Amino acid sequence: MTDHDLDTLFAHARAPTPTDSGAAERFLGRHRARQAQQQGSRQRSLRAGWVGTLLASAAVVAGVTVLRPAPELPASAAYGVYQRAWGDGW
Amino acid sequence: MRGLVLGTALVGLLVLSGAADASGADDLLAALKQARTLEARGTVEVTVLFPPRDLPTKTAGALPRVPFRPGLITRNFNISRAGQEAVAGRTTTRFELTPKVGQAARWTLWIDLEWNIPLAYQESFPDGTPARRAVFQQVSAQPARVKVALPALPQGLRPAVLAALPGLRLPAGIQPVGVRSRPNGGLEVSLTDGVNVFALVTAPRGVRAAPGIASRKVGGGFVWLVGNLPQNVLETALAKVGRGDTAGLGTFLKVDASKVQTSPAPQPAPQPASQKETP
Incomplete structure (x- = not known):
C-alpha cells in the first residue's frame, strides 16, 4: 500500500457516514437499555433487603416478648393473700 | 438439814409455778371457748402494721x-398469766403466748374478768412492737350472743401439701388448714400454728x-410463703421445694373459713373463768 492509499483510507475514516451514525445509535440504545435494566434490578434487590431486615427485626421483637419471663407481681399481691387468710375484720 | 428444807422449798415453788402455768392455759382456753358463743360489742380500734x-x-x-385453735396453741405456745389490766374501763386478765420453738410472733390477750371473753389482743414482732392489735375503746353494757363454728383440721391435708410440694419444710408447729383456688391459676393454702396465720401460694408468676x-x-x-416470720425462716421453708403435682390438693378445695351467725343477746351468759375445755 502506497502513502496515497493510506491518506485516502484515513480521510474516509475521519469522515462519519450515515452508516456510522446508525451503528452508534444502535450501540448506545442497547447500552442505555442495559443500564436501565441493571438499575431496576439493583433497586428491587435493595427493597427486598429492607423488607427482609424489617421482618427479621419483627421476629426478634416478637420472640423476646413471648419468651421473656413474666414480670414479678408487686408485693401487694402476696400481702393480699395473707390478709385474706386472716379473714374479715382486720 | 437446812439444804433439804431449801431444796424442798425450791421444788415446791417449781411445782406451784407449773400449776400456775397450767391453770393459765386452762383459763385462757376456757375464755376462747366462751368467745365462740359470746362477743363484746362497742368501739374497737384495729391496727395492722x-x-x-x-x-x-x-x-x-x-x-x-382470730381463728384460735386450742389444740395447736397448747402444743406450740407457752401460756402465762401476766396480771390484771383495765381495757375500756373493764378489768381484764392479761395472758402472754410465747412460742415454744421457732420464731413465730408472740401474742397477748386481754380477757374480761366477768364475761370471760377477749377485750383485746395483740400480735407482736420479736422485739415486742405490735404487728397487729385490736383493742376495745368502749364496751357495750352487755355482750352479744354469737355462734362461731371453727372447722376441724382437714384430715390428710398436711401430707397432701407436702406431696404436692416435695421438699417443702414447714416451720415448726405450722399446719395447713384450708385450700382455695386462685382466679388466674394456682392455689392458696392457709396455714396456722394455732394463732398466727400464714399463706402458701402456687402461682404462674x-x-x-x-x-x-x-x-x-x-x-x-x-x-x-407469706407471714410474720423472719425472712431466713421463710426462705429456708421454700429452699428445697421441687416440682410436684398439686392435683392431689383438688379434693381439699373450698374449705370454708369459720362461719359466724350473730343474734341479739338480751341477757349475757358469762361462765366462770375456771371452766375447762378439751382442746
Whole structure:
C-alpha cells in the first residue's frame, strides 16, 4: 500500500457516514437499555433487603416478648393473700 | 438439814409455778371457748402494721376474729398469766403466748374478768412492737350472743401439701388448714400454728421480694410463703421445694373459713373463768 492509499483510507475514516451514525445509535440504545435494566434490578434487590431486615427485626421483637419471663407481681399481691387468710375484720 | 428444807422449798415453788402455768392455759382456753358463743360489742380500734397498708388503723364494732385453735396453741405456745389490766374501763386478765420453738410472733390477750371473753389482743414482732392489735375503746353494757363454728383440721391435708410440694419444710408447729383456688391459676393454702396465720401460694408468676414474703421458682411456676416470720425462716421453708403435682390438693378445695351467725343477746351468759375445755 502506497502513502496515497493510506491518506485516502484515513480521510474516509475521519469522515462519519450515515452508516456510522446508525451503528452508534444502535450501540448506545442497547447500552442505555442495559443500564436501565441493571438499575431496576439493583433497586428491587435493595427493597427486598429492607423488607427482609424489617421482618427479621419483627421476629426478634416478637420472640423476646413471648419468651421473656413474666414480670414479678408487686408485693401487694402476696400481702393480699395473707390478709385474706386472716379473714374479715382486720 | 437446812439444804433439804431449801431444796424442798425450791421444788415446791417449781411445782406451784407449773400449776400456775397450767391453770393459765386452762383459763385462757376456757375464755376462747366462751368467745365462740359470746362477743363484746362497742368501739374497737384495729391496727395492722404487718402487712403494711396506707391506713393502718380503723374502727370496728367488735374484735376481728382470730381463728384460735386450742389444740395447736397448747402444743406450740407457752401460756402465762401476766396480771390484771383495765381495757375500756373493764378489768381484764392479761395472758402472754410465747412460742415454744421457732420464731413465730408472740401474742397477748386481754380477757374480761366477768364475761370471760377477749377485750383485746395483740400480735407482736420479736422485739415486742405490735404487728397487729385490736383493742376495745368502749364496751357495750352487755355482750352479744354469737355462734362461731371453727372447722376441724382437714384430715390428710398436711401430707397432701407436702406431696404436692416435695421438699417443702414447714416451720415448726405450722399446719395447713384450708385450700382455695386462685382466679388466674394456682392455689392458696392457709396455714396456722394455732394463732398466727400464714399463706402458701402456687402461682404462674413470682412476687417481688418484701418483708414477710419468700418466693421461689419451681418448674414452670412459683411458690410463695407469706407471714410474720423472719425472712431466713421463710426462705429456708421454700429452699428445697421441687416440682410436684398439686392435683392431689383438688379434693381439699373450698374449705370454708369459720362461719359466724350473730343474734341479739338480751341477757349475757358469762361462765366462770375456771371452766375447762378439751382442746
